[in-house]
Amino acid sequence: MKTFATAISVSACLLALSVALAKPRESGKQSSGATHNFDPAVYAELQKAPGKARAKQNPLANDPEAAVAGGILFEQHCADCHGEKAGGAKRGPSLRVEQVQNAEPGAIFWLLTNGVVRKGMPVWSKLPEPQRWQLVSFIKSLSASAAKTETEQADPETALAAQSKPQ
Amino acid sequence: MPIRTLLFPAVFFILLSFFVTHLSRAQESPYIVTYDHYLEEPGNLEIEYFSTFGTQRGGNNFHAYWAEFEYGVKAWWTTEFYVDGQTTFGDSTLFTGFRWENRLRPLKREHFINPVIYIEYENTSGADKILKEVEGHDVESDYAAPNSVLRKEQDHELETKLLLSSTFKGWNFAENTIVTKNLSPSNPWEFGYAIGASRPLGLKASAKRCSFCPQNFIAGVEMYGGLGDKQSFGLHDTSHYVAPVLAWNLPSDWTLRLSAGFGLNDNSHRFLFRWGVSREITGFGEMVGRLFGGHK
Numbered sequence: 087m088k089t090f091a092t093a094i095s096v097s098a099c100l101l102a103l104s105v106a107l108a109k110p111r112e113s114g115k116q117s118s119g120a121t122h123n124f125d126p127a128v129y130a131e132l133q134k135a136p137g138k139a140r141a142k143q144n145p146l147a148n149d150p151e152a153a154v155a156g157g158i159l160f161e162q163h164c165a166d167c168h169g170e171k172a173g174g175a176k177r178g179p180s181l182r183v184e185q186v187q188n189a190e191p192g193a194i195f196w197l198l199t200n201g202v203v204r205k206g207m208p209v210w211s212k213l214p215e216p217q218r219w220q221l222v223s224f225i226k227s228l229s230a231s232a233a234k235t236e237t238e239q240a241d242p243e244t245a246l247a248a249q250s251k252p253q
Numbered sequence: 254m255p256i257r258t259l260l261f262p263a264v265f266f267i268l269l270s271f272f273v274t275h276l277s278r279a280q281e282s283p284y285i286v287t288y289d290h291y292l293e294e295p296g297n298l299e300i301e302y303f304s305t306f307g308t309q310r311g312g313n314n315f316h317a318y319w320a321e322f323e324y325g326v327k328a329w330w331t332t333e334f335y336v337d338g339q340t341t342f343g344d345s346t347l348f349t350g351f352r353w354e355n356r357l358r359p360l361k362r363e364h365f366i367n368p369v370i371y372i373e374y375e376n377t378s379g380a381d382k383i384l385k386e387v388e389g390h391d392v393e394s395d396y397a398a399p400n401s402v403l404r405k406e407q408d409h410e411l412e413t414k415l416l417l418s419s420t421f422k423g424w425n426f427a428e429n430t431i432v433t434k435n436l437s438p439s440n441p442w443e444f445g446y447a448i449g450a451s452r453p454l455g456l457k458a459s460a461k462r463c464s465f466c467p468q469n470f471i472a473g474v475e476m477y478g479g480l481g482d483k484q485s486f487g488l489h490d491t492s493h494y495v496a497p498v499l500a501w502n503l504p505s506d507w508t509l510r511l512s513a514g515f516g517l518n519d520n521s522h523r524f525l526f527r528w529g530v531s532r533e534i535t536g537f538g539e540m541v542g543r544l545f546g547g548h549k
Contacts, residue, residue, distance in 0.1 A: 151460040154460040155457065155458040155459060155460040156458075158458060158459075158460070158462060159458050162504075163280070166535040166536060176539070177295075177296065177536075177539075199363055200361075200362040200363045201328060201362075201363075202328075203328045203329045203358060203361050203362075204328070204329065204361055205328075206295050206327070206328050207328060208291075208292065208294050208295065208325075208328045209291070209328075209362075209363055211363050211420050212280050212282075212289075212291045212420070212425075213280060214423040214453055214456040214457075214468075215422070215423070215456070216456045216457040216458075217456065217457065217458045217468070220457065220458055
């Protein structure tokens, strides 16, 4: 009887917890414009990539679908920490900053593979290599999309003309 | 009454899954017994239900099940709580105990072989049939007695494992060495093993969202068994199994796992069919923190 009563009590608490958690709340996913104060030193982890790792070239660099697939992977595995648009959130820094965008693809790949385990970033070697390179393609594509947004904001007519150009 | 006791975790699991909408797609391995070196992402809670149907010579077939609550405390530390139960056909249904497991990753970076230290406390009855690990001289005939007899044995065990795992060209290779001590002084140290290999069916992700894309499926095989105890180390009077395994990581945040295990000698159950379903809740730690007024 004691076991049964304990089970009821624990279950009731857990159930109450789950209901409470279901209340609307602000999402952990932030837009690109969100600012989160991460110590810039967090990006120094990229500098720890060995030379051999940095020198690696993205084998999918010329694959036009790599960034698209990487975007889906990012949404599934990374957006909860780094924000929906990689602009940073509570648990992970922005990936749109120049420290990341100027980093070698090999260094980003190395960081994805090894994580920063002591500082909360898990290792992502469980994703096969091609998927990690697809993520690198997506992350590197953010600088191009940011530049495009800036151009559109600065000169909408030029941006419109660029868009209407035959591909 | 035991049935009702088991129902509560199941109801909680279902309600939580529907209430909590902040879910993340996991990339779960297909193993059910073997562990690789990947830990739960920090702050995430994974809720899992697993089921084992086993054949039993000299007794009744059984259906054993367990719920797991796996939480990423840190990127290097995962803690997990299990609740076990079983139904023996033509006999009864029992709550068979609980387990508390911790996995610790000692190294900061990825290496060719990645070690993880596993420490678990088990408080289970002799009627526990989930066969989550096979160790010592565990053999099929141990499970043949009626539940009313088996439940009288109460085990308090400390189980340690060294998990070694490598990832190479999309393949994962995992090897677990098990060392267990029943905390009652008369029982010797027992040993066991589990090994596994697995690979996603597709290494590149699709540029479209899809349920049936090859990269969503991970197939593999695992093998596990006992290695005797301190007094009689070796393969005699031990049981061993081989099991093809398959995981399907659905875009809808669910992961399904299937395993068909076959006994490799006369001491083993002939067939163990296992399946499991899991769902991951991201940011669970933050949610709980908010609930108690922290992390504003």
